[in-house]
Amino acid sequence: MDFDLSDEQRLLKDSVVRVVSDAYGAFEKRREHQAGPRGWSETLWTRYAELGLLGLPFAEDDGGFGGSAIETMIVMEAFGHGLVVEPYLATVVLGGGFVRLGGSAAQRARLIPRIADGSLRMAFAHVEPQARYHLADVATTARPDGDGHVIHGAKGVVLHGDSADLLVVSARTAGGRRDREGISLFLVDPAATEVTRRGYATQDGLRAAEIRFDGVRVGADACIGRLDGGLALIERVVDTALAAVAAEAVGAMEALQLTTVEYLKTRKQFGVPIGSFQALQHRAADMLVALEQARSMAIYAAMMADTTDAAERRTAVAAAKVQINESARMIGQAAVQLHGGIAMTQEYKVGHYFKRLTMIENFFGDTDTHLRAIAAAGGLGDAA
Amino acid sequence: MDFDLSDEQRLLKDSVVRVVSDAYGAFEKRREHQAGPRGWSETLWTRYAELGLLGLPFAEDDGGFGGSAIETMIVMEAFGHGLVVEPYLATVVLGGGFVRLGGSAAQRARLIPRIADGSLRMAFAHVEPQARYHLADVATTARPDGDGHVIHGAKGVVLHGDSADLLVVSARTAGGRRDREGISLFLVDPAATEVTRRGYATQDGLRAAEIRFDGVRVGADACIGRLDGGLALIERVVDTALAAVAAEAVGAMEALQLTTVEYLKTRKQFGVPIGSFQALQHRAADMLVALEQARSMAIYAAMMADTTDAAERRTAVAAAKVQINESARMIGQAAVQLHGGIAMTQEYKVGHYFKRLTMIENFFGDTDTHLRAIAAAGGLGDAA
Amino acid sequence: MDLRFTAEEIAFRDEARAFFRERIPAEIRRKVSEGRHLSKDDMVAAHRIMHARGWAVPHWPKEWGGQDLSAVQRYILNEEMQRAAVPPPLPFNVAMVGPVIATFGNEAQKRRFLPPTANLDIWWCQGFSEPGAGSDLAGLRTRAERQDGHYVINGQKAWTTLGQHADWMFALVRTDREAKKQEGISFLLIDMRTPGITVRPTITIDGTHEVNEIFFDDVKVPAENLVGVENRGWDYAKFLLANERTGIARVGLSKERIDRAKALAQAVQVGDGTLWDDPDFRKRVAAIEVQLKALEITQLRVVAAAARQKASGKPDPASSILKIKGSELQQATTELLKDIAGPYALPLTDPDELSNAPPVGPEWAATAAPVYFNTRKVSIYGGSNEIQRNIIAKAFLGL
């Protein structure tokens, strides 16, 4: 058992923290990044590539740096702390995750170097308007067509789908709408004429898109993973993303916790710093408790995200999401309440952290969804 | 709309508060009442009869005083405030409730005067070990035998069943174990040789009994209400009892709230009254909020307990029970926490209120049971 | 003791219900229900329809437009208005400055201000809060110096709701810097067109322009615009803040949201059925409804008590209870709606200028998150819930 970072991990952490601090330390800079044509900073994206962040989780043989979920955790926590808007989750964790974990040798050779060098941005087009949080609910179809497939359907709220250069699209190749079998994954070029995208900003300052596929044709090399057997891969990649977002949430919660304590020390009412009021002190203490509980579960999720036993991984990540959600809700609401009016303004950063944390709560399943998953599995095992 | 008590109700309240204060004002007296052969005070029972409390809810034509659920609320709230141990709920509300609401003219004429004069103590033998909170789960059988029935089965945790002179027993006369139809109610003499009782004290200082029926025969005049149609009557009487226990809980919560505030003012730590600490002040304020919310719902339950629309009554009373449970749990736990060690001792009264409130939480259905009932009904209507 | 309305009260309720649903334009009510942006015209229109019926200022003195309504009737009006998603008569006018002028103003002020205030010919805003004085209102620093029949005002107000529409402001200003905190404060009426006043929007986290910062730079206000006695403004402010003891809980508003949540859940597909078929979802709704019912009855109890006693002007533990639970339930219901929207809570639509493009996802979902975000304010403003707990502990429990 060992909670220390290795020397390499510490170096990684230092460099990510530094770049985030440079690029996001003053909160106005975030607005500048958002104002770019893609809704995030291409300059920063290049910087992440130079630092090796974009190739981090991929095998060295594939052109990556061979990092584990721990390395992703380190990056995402720092990104959460700065409320970074670049599409790391969409490209490296989600899109890249499919290539890494399900891609053929040819697909990996073709795509990973381009992800790593920053030239390829990806997105995962999966959720459909009727599906809500049910991962197997896929109505989009892919009909065989020669050696390839033709895809019809619509996907919603595709994170960073508007600026992606390549999409991973789930589609039904067999079975009924919510069958576990019969889902396949395809690489789709969003520039194809049969693909329509409508991009928009999201409540938490990121970007997303509604995407329609009106008979776009993909070739034989477009399928990622086993035909009809895509769900297990989806679950694996989504769990990886949930672990990553857990770390992002911890970074954001830590920022809120620190900012709130600082505010309590400086803001005066009734002639004294409001941090001298015991009721507020206790709430701040509870924020710390919630943060540390969340941090523990983000570590747990990172450890378990690479586990081969799918059932064990699923339950562990679900547990992490439940704790992250509870802590995020508590810390977000408390940070706003303890700040008072100023936290309600667009100008001040606290509200933006609160909004991001609120949206993370519903990212790939709300608390109830994950609690049910744990309950259905008979509870948490004794994995540690 | 009118929340004022009538003059009669005010007189009733004053006299009940006075007798409870005399009999229970010093907490040692409660232990004396419990030490009696029946586990409660027969002297006080006579006193309640003299005051007209035992005949309160019965029609004047039947020998009662024609009170409504509001009068019962007034009595039960005062009893809760004093943590009274006499079997008012078992005799007047439950047992008497069956006679009042389901009894034939002959049954009413025979029993109500004896309830009112204090000579007849009743109990409702219904819950079976396998039934948990499911009211229709009745395995005890009553087979026809001439013009009467023969009862076989076992009932558990019968409130004040050990000292009752007459039992109302639910038994299956038709249908399967959890069918809504086919349940009938019988008056059974617990002194019969085919009835075995095992009485015991309960965690909250009251008494209960396990009761076995090994072929006890009852006559044609023993059946209360419609043969096979007992469940609706059971639900009605249980709702009446839930409304009564809601009022009892409010009385107990109020006593805890007042005691706790008093303690906060007098107990010193770190050289000051602990009530000067803001974190404790806020918790005390939350206790008051919880108390007032509970009080409102106890009033609501009392208003709705006499409603003829069974579905509306059921949902309203379930809602009251949910609020009572939440408030009871919050106030009970907070009272113990704010008192600290002293609340953990048998000698001090706070722990006893906490125990009674804890047990009320599970009386005829826990929070989840009642929340499900409301949910199944599509939510709360707009009754007020 | 009877929780139920009398036959007369039921008749009044039915009359009010029909009035609000039939007379207030459906489009305005739909905007309120969905948490969309209301224009100034929308608010003025609704206000004047109510005033024409006598229901904008029923609690004012009769000579100034008040009606002889019982406390219960006023409660019913308020409830039915909220349940019909009607924008309330402008509170700055009808609940705040109006009653203060009617009670403490001189005859000239009454004649000049009360009729246009009742009819929303004057739009008032409240100038109490300052950047440095949130929960600690008495710490305000905006100062007014008397010079030649005028007060000259310098300073800054913050969180001024709908100040961008205002014709006049009623403000607390410091007229005696030597006096102790609560003393030395006066209650002034300020024409917003006076030179030296700058209104700067504060955009809130839901993206709306609802509140403002207002700057005063040598603003000259005629001394006749002083209400009551100089340096006694704190008393009038307390009177004003204690005035609305029951509306604060917003039970009708939360009920309307619950109704909406139920309807929307029946339209949200989950598996083979809808979200409403999920017993856990229903239990969550039921748990909120239970608390809301309890709060409704608590509020009725307060109304009934208020019917027998005049407001004392002191902080009232009952209104603190209503504020705490009421704000918690407003937050619980908006959070519920946000969660019903699920993934479609995420897309951002600028709430102030709905474009003609079709919304992303279901139309109702667009406001779900912003309304949840915006509603965090209700436990902060009007005396934060922490302040309310202090009031209960000190004023009522004696701690």
Added chain:
Amino acid sequence: MDLRFTAEEIAFRDEARAFFRERIPAEIRRKVSEGRHLSKDDMVAAHRIMHARGWAVPHWPKEWGGQDLSAVQRYILNEEMQRAAVPPPLPFNVAMVGPVIATFGNEAQKRRFLPPTANLDIWWCQGFSEPGAGSDLAGLRTRAERQDGHYVINGQKAWTTLGQHADWMFALVRTDREAKKQEGISFLLIDMRTPGITVRPTITIDGTHEVNEIFFDDVKVPAENLVGVENRGWDYAKFLLANERTGIARVGLSKERIDRAKALAQAVQVGDGTLWDDPDFRKRVAAIEVQLKALEITQLRVVAAAARQKASGKPDPASSILKIKGSELQQATTELLKDIAGPYALPLTDPDELSNAPPVGPEWAATAAPVYFNTRKVSIYGGSNEIQRNIIAKAFLGL
């Protein structure tokens, strides 16, 4: 960074697991699991079996019976002990007075007390709390006056756990009444057979005799029983209280209760199935398990950090976090068991003298409510959760 145990740690865990389950009598472990009364003999027996294996005082100096265990190994021992429902080695001996004597005692005290303390030949009790000094320990009033090579003690101690079994007490007494609160306190060892000592049981709300009041009436204690320096007892007490930073969370105990809850729920009939078939019940269990897993990892992080740094003797925000969440989860699990028992939580069985009569209802249900009642204490004693929040706010957040 690796949450998983190393192969050596797993081997150690398996060894510990086998030891606790095989060597500690099943009857004793069953009593612990069900929250039944343990006799003094039960506790002594279990303690000595562990001491024989070297696992009663592994954290002591080696010359007094300590083992060279890593922080992780000590954590594993503690966890496995709790999960096997083994009564812990008497904490007053092994975690409290033993380390104090070993660190601050003189050689004669070490030789005299440490071996019998390690083997539970002496049963110690703690004399810190007083009726007037709960969370405010420094406010204690029991005084010791030095006379002719003795201290003469007068006063009263309260909440003395298992004092009825004790041979000796380690006590904080006031030796200088002039000094400031925390100063003027000394750490004394008191033979419980000394004349003038009266032990009076305090029965707790679960009906058990676990704690006591202890009265001192001119009790003469030889001066050689002073530990360390006179008037410096507060330092030793802080050392003692800071000593157990991880055991405080009782994660193993709560896990054992969760295991039990799952097993019992599968035995409780509901409708056609069991309580375990109810998805809502399972969700409630899952929600507790999630927090418990988070706490377990938080604790592992503290253990890992502790492996690198010596205890500083100062209040530690980490131990406050463990105390707050640990006590909340102990309360949540015992409340869960109470609710599983349902209607059969109600019958009262005297927990100290189970009669031969068959229990009313399922046997396990008899202790469900009393254990829940009793467990309310864990957020009160050892520094209430309010005190823990103060520590976090002041010592760590700097508020």
